[in-house]
C-alpha cells in the first residue's frame with residue numbers, strides 16, 4: 001500500500017488533509033475537490049446535522065478497502081455502509097447525547113442520515129448512464145452527496161410514501177425515502193463521501209417524477225382497490241359527514257393550504273375514508289365534483305389506489321416508531337446490498353435515551369409528519385361534542401378514579417347512550433345517531449360487564465370487541481391488537497371507543513414508561529384519525545397524606561405525561577365521607593371547552609342514577625365545634641371549668657368559642673369549693689356538689 005493511499009484513507013475527522021487526496025485507483029472520484037470541512041470531526045459534523053433537523057446514525061468505516069469497524073464486516077457491500085447500531089436503528093430519533101455517545105465510542109464512524117425520520121428523499125443514479133437519465137427527467141439543484149456515485153437529496157413532500165423504488169430506468173437508478181444515506185466518511189473504494197460544500201445547502205422540493213415513482217411502488221404494494229363498474233349515485237354534498245371546509249374543497253376543488261391539487265385530493269379522500277364511506281361512494285363523490293379533476297385525468301385504477309392509500313394512511317401511516325409495519329421503514333436497502341435490518345427488539349432501542357428527549361411528541365411528530373396535524377387543523381371545524389363539554393369527537397378522554405369507584409359502570413352507561421340513545425348523565429338528550437361502541441377490555445371483567453349490560457337492558461350487539469375472541473384481554477403493546485382496534489374503530493357504525501383500563505392494557509405498568517406514553521399517544525391518534533371519541537379509564541393511585549381530598553391533576557402526578565396527552569380528563573371520586581357511595585363525576589382537565597358542572601352518581605344493581613354532585617363536607621366552624629364539645633362533655637353532669645378548658649384545648653376547641661356557646665345553650669355556671677362548674681340547663685341543681 002502506497003503512502004498516498006494511506007493518506008487518502010485517513011478519516012475526514014482525523015486531521016488535515018492535503019491536495020491530491022483522491023484515490024487514484026478510483027476513476028469515479030475525479031470530480032471531487034478538497035474537502036473544505038476536513039477539520040471538523042465526524043462528531044461535530046453529526047451534531048450539526050442533528051441541529052438542522054436530520055437524524056444521523058454511525059456506520060462502518062473502511063481502511064485500506066477493508067472494514068475497520070468493530071463489526072468486522074466481510075461483505076464488501078457492507079464495508080463503509082453497514083450500520084453500527086443494532087436492530088431497530090431505523091426507529092431511532094437520535095438526540096445530541098446519543099450522537100456524542102456514538103461518535104465518542106467510534107470517532108471514525110461514517111455518518112449516515114435516516115431518510116424517513118429526516119424527511120429526505122434521495123435520488124441515487126448509480127452509473128453515468130443513470131445520471132443522464134435522471135438529468136433528462138429533471139434534477140432541480142439541491143444538496144448533493146458526492147462519493148463514488150453522487151446522490152441528490154430532496155425534501156420529501158408529505159404526500160410521498162416512505163418506501164423505495166430500486167433498479168429504475170435502465171436499471172441503476174434508486175429513489176428512496178426509507179433507509180439511510182451515507183453523507184460523510186469514506187467509501188470502501190477510498191473515495192471520500194461528503195456533502196458538496198459548493199452546492200446548495202438546503203433541500204429542494206423533490207421532483208414530481210421521483211415522488212410518482214415512489215407512489216407507484218406504494219400503490220402496487222398496497223391492496224388493490226377495485227372500484228365497482230357502476231359507481232353509486234353520489235350522496236348530496238351537504239349531507240356528507242365531513243367538516244364544512246372539506247365539503248367546500250370537494251365543491252370547488254380549492255381551499256386548504258395544499259401545495260398541489262393532488263395533495264388536496266388526497267386530503268379529501270382521507271376525510272371521506274375517515275367518515276366511513278365505502279370505496280364506491282368515495283369514488284363517485286370525487287369524480288362528480290371539481291376536486292376530482294386529477295382523478296378524471298387518470299384511470300379508475302389510479303383512483304382506487306389513491307383511496308386505498310388514503311385509507312391506509314389513517315392507520316398504517318407510521319403513527320409511532322414501533323408501530324411501523326414490516327416492509328416499510330425497516331426494509332433493507334436491496335440495491336446497495338446493505339445488511340437486512342431485523343425488525344425485532346425495536347422497543348428496546350426506543351426506550352434507550354428516551355428519558356433525555358425533550359418530549360415524546362418530538363419523536364412522534366417526526367414519524368407521523370407534524371404538518372399533518374396542521375393540515376388537519378385547517379380543515380377540521382370547531383370541536384364537535386357528542387356530549388356537550390364532556391365528550392368530543394376525535395379526542396382522547398381519560399376517566400381517572402381510584403379502583404372500585406365504578407369507572408367500568410360509568411363506561412357502560414356512557415356506551416348505552418350511543419347504543420340505546422339514553423340521555424347523558426347530566427340529563428341532556430342524546431342527539432347523535434345511535435350506533436355501536438367498541439369496548440376494549442383489558443381487566444378481564446367480561447363476565448361482569450356482560451351481566452351488567454343484561455341487567456340494564458343494553459343491546460348486546462351494540463357492544464363490539466376488537467378481537468376475534470371476545471374473552472381475550474386487549475394488550476395495547478401488541479401490534480396485532482392495535483391493528484384490530486383501529487380496524488374495528490374505523491367501522492362506520494362505531495361511535496365510541498372505550499379502553500378499560502389503560503394500565504391493564506399495557507405490558508409495562510410503570511406510568512411514566514416510554515411505552516405507556518407511546519400507547520397514550522397512539523390512543524390520541526386513534527381518536528384523531530377515526531374522528532371518534534376515545535374514552536380510557538386510568539386508575540388513580542390511592543390517596544396519600546400529601547394529596548388534597550379532591551381528585552386533581554396533581555393526583556395524577558405520577559403519570560403527568562399521560563394526562564398531558566389527553567385533551568380531556570374526567571375524574572370520579574366520593575368526596576362525602578358520610579356517603580361514600582354517592583360519587584362525583586367531574587372534568588378536571590379540558591382543553592376543549594369550559595368545565596361543566598360535576599354530576600352526582602349513584603351505582604346500583606339496576607343502573608346508575610344521577611343527581612347533584614356531592615361535596616366534601618364543609619369544615620365545622622369554631623362555634624359548631626364548641627357546641628358539640630360542650631353538649632358531649634356536659635351530658636354526663638357538671639364539670640369543673642378548669643378541667644373543661646384543658647379538655648377543650650386537647651380537642652382543639654377554642655376557649656373563647658366556649659364562652660360564646662355557653663350563652664346560646666343556656667349553660668349555667670356555679671362556684672363551688674373555690675372552683676367554677678359548668679352544667680347543662682336541664683340538669684338538676686341538686687346534682688351539683
Ligand SMILES: [Zn+2]
Pocket residue numbers: 060061067068069070071072073078079080082
Ligand atoms: Zn465494518
